[in-house]
Amino acid sequence: MPYIPHSDQDRASMLATIGVRSIEELFKDVPEHARFPELDLPSALSEMEVRRELEMLAEANLTTSDCPCFLGAGAYSHFVPAVVDAILRRGEFYTAYTPYQPEVSQGTLQSIFEYQTMICNLTGMDVSNASHYDGATATAEAVITAINVHRLKRRKVVLSPFVHSEYRAVVRTYTQGMGLTLVGDEDGESRDSSVLADMLDKDTACLIVQYPDFLGRVEDLSGLAEAAHAVKALLIVVADPIALGLLKPPGEFGADVVVGEGQGMGAGLNFGGPYLGFFAIREKYVRKMAGRLVGQTVDAQGNRGFVLTLSTREQHIRREKATSNICTNQGLIALAAAVYMAALGKCGMRRVAELCYHRAHYAAQQIAKIDGFSVVDDKPFFKEFVVRCPRPVVEINDYLLDEWGIIGGYDLGQDYSRLKDHMLVCVTEMNPREEIDMLVEALEEVAS
Amino acid sequence: MTEPVVYEISRPGRCAATIPALDVPQADLPEGLVREELPLPEVSEADLVRHYTHLSQINYAVDVGFYPLGSCTMKYNPKINEELARLPGFARLHPYQSEGMVQGALFLMYYLQEFLKEIGGFTAVSLQPAAGAHGELTGVLMIRAYHLDRGNDQRNVVLVPDSAHGTNPATTTMSGLQVVEIPSDARGNVDLEALEAACNEHGDRLAGMMLTNPNTLGLFDEHVEEITSLVHKHGGLMYGDGANMNALLGIVRPGDLGFDVLHYNLHKTFSTPHGGGGPGSGPVGASDALADFLPGPIVAIDPERSEDDAEFYTFVNPPKAIGRVKAFYGQFGVLVKAYTYIRMLGADGLRRAAEHAVLNANYLKSRVEGTYKVPHDRICMHEFVCEGHFSDVPDVHALDISKRLIDYGFHPPTNYFPLIVHEALMPEPTETESKETLDRFADALLRIAEEAHTDPNLLHRAPHNAPVGRLDEVQAAKELILRWELE
Numbered sequence: 039m040p041y042i043p044h045s046d047q048d049r050a051s052m053l054a055t056i057g058v059r060s061i062e063e064l065f066k067d068v069p070e071h072a073r074f075p076e077l078d079l080p081s082a083l084s085e086m087e088v089r090r091e092l093e094m095l096a097e098a099n100l101t102t103s104d105c106p107c108f109l110g111a112g113a114y115s116h117f118v119p120a121v122v123d124a125i126l127r128r129g130e131f132y133t134a135y136t137p138y139q140p141e142v143s144q145g146t147l148q149s150i151f152e153y154q155t156m157i158c159n160l161t162g163m164d165v166s167n168a169s170h171y172d173g174a175t176a177t178a179e180a181v182i183t184a185i186n187v188h189r190l191k192r193r194k195v196v197l198s199p200f201v202h203s204e205y206r207a208v209v210r211t212y213t214q215g216m217g218l219t220l221v222g223d224e225d226g227e228s229r230d231s232s233v234l235a236d237m238l239d240k241d242t243a244c245l246i247v248q249y250p251d252f253l254g255r256v257e258d259l260s261g262l263a264e265a266a267h268a269v270k271a272l273l274i275v276v277a278d279p280i281a282l283g284l285l286k287p288p289g290e291f292g293a294d295v296v297v298g299e300g301q302g303m304g305a306g307l308n309f310g311g312p313y314l315g316f317f318a319i320r321e322k323y324v325r326k327m328a329g330r331l332v333g334q335t336v337d338a339q340g341n342r343g344f345v346l347t348l349s350t351r352e353q354h355i356r357r358e359k360a361t362s363n364i365c366t367n368q369g370l371i372a373l374a375a376a377v378y379m380a381a382l383g384k385c386g387m388r389r390v391a392e393l394c395y396h397r398a399h400y401a402a403q404q405i406a407k408i409d410g411f412s413v414v415d416d417k418p419f420f421k422e423f424v425v426r427c428p429r430p431v432v433e434i435n436d437y438l439l440d441e442w443g444i445i446g447g448y449d450l451g452q453d454y455s456r457l458k459d460h461m462l463v464c465v466t467e468m469n470p471r472e473e474i475d476m477l478v479e480a481l482e483e484v485a486s
Numbered sequence: 487m488t489e490p491v492v493y494e495i496s497r498p499g500r501c502a503a504t505i506p507a508l509d510v511p512q513a514d515l516p517e518g519l520v521r522e523e524l525p526l527p528e529v530s531e532a533d534l535v536r537h538y539t540h541l542s543q544i545n546y547a548v549d550v551g552f553y554p555l556g557s558c559t560m561k562y563n564p565k566i567n568e569e570l571a572r573l574p575g576f577a578r579l580h581p582y583q584s585e586g587m588v589q590g591a592l593f594l595m596y597y598l599q600e601f602l603k604e605i606g607g608f609t610a611v612s613l614q615p616a617a618g619a620h621g622e623l624t625g626v627l628m629i630r631a632y633h634l635d636r637g638n639d640q641r642n643v644v645l646v647p648d649s650a651h652g653t654n655p656a657t658t659t660m661s662g663l664q665v666v667e668i669p670s671d672a673r674g675n676v677d678l679e680a681l682e683a684a685c686n687e688h689g690d691r692l693a694g695m696m697l698t699n700p701n702t703l704g705l706f707d708e709h710v711e712e713i714t715s716l717v718h719k720h721g722g723l724m725y726g727d728g729a730n731m732n733a734l735l736g737i738v739r740p741g742d743l744g745f746d747v748l749h750y751n752l753h754k755t756f757s758t759p760h761g762g763g764g765p766g767s768g769p770v771g772a773s774d775a776l777a778d779f780l781p782g783p784i785v786a787i788d789p790e791r792s793e794d795d796a797e798f799y800t801f802v803n804p805p806k807a808i809g810r811v812k813a814f815y816g817q818f819g820v821l822v823k824a825y826t827y828i829r830m831l832g833a834d835g836l837r838r839a840a841e842h843a844v845l846n847a848n849y850l851k852s853r854v855e856g857t858y859k860v861p862h863d864r865i866c867m868h869e870f871v872c873e874g875h876f877s878d879v880p881d882v883h884a885l886d887i888s889k890r891l892i893d894y895g896f897h898p899p900t901n902y903f904p905l906i907v908h909e910a911l912m913p914e915p916t917e918t919e920s921k922e923t924l925d926r927f928a929d930a931l932l933r934i935a936e937e938a939h940t941d942p943n944l945l946h947r948a949p950h951n952a953p954v955g956r957l958d959e960v961q962a963a964k965e966l967i968l969r970w971e972l973e
Contacts, residue, residue: 039838139898151491207810285519363623366617366753367763
């Protein structure tokens, strides 16, 4: 049997020590009528056979390395240096669990402490936790934090329509039992910041915006921060960490919580998961936040060491009074992000961000020249931009794939009725000029 | 043996990554929106690799040795799982590619749903939840939605045994429902009389019950079917916490015992690695009553696009879904690993895994129970709970025994949980450990019991040969240092 080391002799001697005659006898507490069901599963495979089966399944997919990809919308094709996976593959990291015994978990704990430090420095915030499941659930937990900061007395949440639609959906799922009113994104229509600011009042717990927003646009958030703070609401910013290599961090605008999807930093695409929710907050709210936290301390000899701390907020201590039910999070993906941030560092993060920025702007300029296509450029953008198309986006994408082997952009009509026939195009450091030129040529063909 | 923080090995100008040259004209940077400082480390690739290699060397893990952390199922994580999840055909898929481009991935998800349905005895499965606690939240929100759908807005009480994981009550509160705790009886089961009284008291306010079975004492509840029928009789639904499912594979299907919804922990039961604290994966199975409330997207076969020799797989949303619980489709990379595991074991292999997990736990229990008090003297399932305390040396605690185990080369068991056992130690050996390993661990525990009597200071000061000495957790919480700063 795979992965079971017991010989017949082992079994016999173990059963004798226990004082039973058979393994079956160990299960007498299980109701007899339901005991030992015949499971209808396909027969077992050897490692060689299972490899062959999964290779066949994998080959049945068309991947982003088979063809140029201009799809983003919350999951991004960014380069992952080999050093990231080399570290992730160390069994000492990936076969450990939550560091409940700090003396034998310093590797995990210190790497999380370093991750927390780098996330704080990237976002311009005071405190980062050890991670959430993804950007969407980190956003939902940020909303719950804001509700807790106001001791459940404020029930209104203002949500920009240009926060990722799936994040907004997850916020609604998480808070469905809390009796909140979520406003701002009802019809998914365009609202500029002043409209959102007007919705803030003394019952508002928080305002949530995305930076760059779902349409790729960037704006100064300090006005919104002031407006939120004027009514003592928290400003929650959902940020793209790659963009923060270049752009002003939300902390400088006065954000109270910065969350986001860390997938771009070393996690790869993986068909949507496992990804990384990062979560950073102002120090004054640290006791209201969810998630695991690593802190520095000393051992019995006075040496520096690291432990999980402030666990009195957490479910295993506080039970029904905990700030969240979260326990397992995304430890290994946080490690990937830490290695990524340390590998690229001060200079590399900036250069990757600039490369995304310049190539996206080059692509936008070229696409704007094509008859029938235009680029919506009411505000500065980072690596994604909106293209108004002469035909339905689905048709264009089918053409790009069938005739050119290109994975086209995201169909914004799915989320915004006003943006029917609008495509969200994403360009990263993974799209060299030749790929952009090829996309432009293909779109010219679509136009003609 | 301590390792400097990565910022302490940083030197200006170093970089461990190479980045393509700019091949397009420079655009103007957005005015007023460009950051001035980016305080990230600057290290060379060699220094970076050494740094993380050193950190890995001060970490205990399943690949290093025996890790009997109760309720966490730290079984061996097969290497083939890692290889297959990294196949470019899975790892380089964008979640928004159109379905026609990703049929292989959807096939895998569809059949993993089918396998989990069969293993748990459920009508439908959603792979969305990202971890066990996330699956719990999903399941409890489904129960809430079910009652609301039937117009029973008042059903807001969830019964939770006192032996439950802390996530159960925390989840209930997060879902906007109210926790009522049910005590355990002398044999470690749910106290049936107390349960009946609670059902009667809360009557039509009862939403359901969360039950871990086997429970956190490692015991299979002897009245499980009476519990599920009692709760059903009062109009409640049964939530199964599948954290301890490793004892049940091919032994019994929770759906057959009356559970309406259950989460699986792929990172415990189905051998996907724990990753130092995630990523896990917590798919949820549902009975007929709750299937329509599962969060989508779920993979189904689209008959209209299927051909005779090729099914077409598509994402659907159940009609009364509680809504999305995360972006995209679940922890896909973890799903590949669990699928691989189930395919390699088949029905027989899964049953053998559960049987040997239970055999190992009972063997270990038999070896130590004369020395360490086991409060519930019954056959256990995949784990057991004993007291890490001796009445004749009252100042030796479960924590001291745990730390001393580190000196013997083992990861300590879960300690101080469940809360209902005094000075609890909870070892869960799993099926992948050999008799020799269990013997070495039992020998160490027996030796430590002797040391507790002859030289208790040895325990109080343990660990002696870990990378660091015993750490001051009180100071960490008092003088919060949560990030590195230049001194």
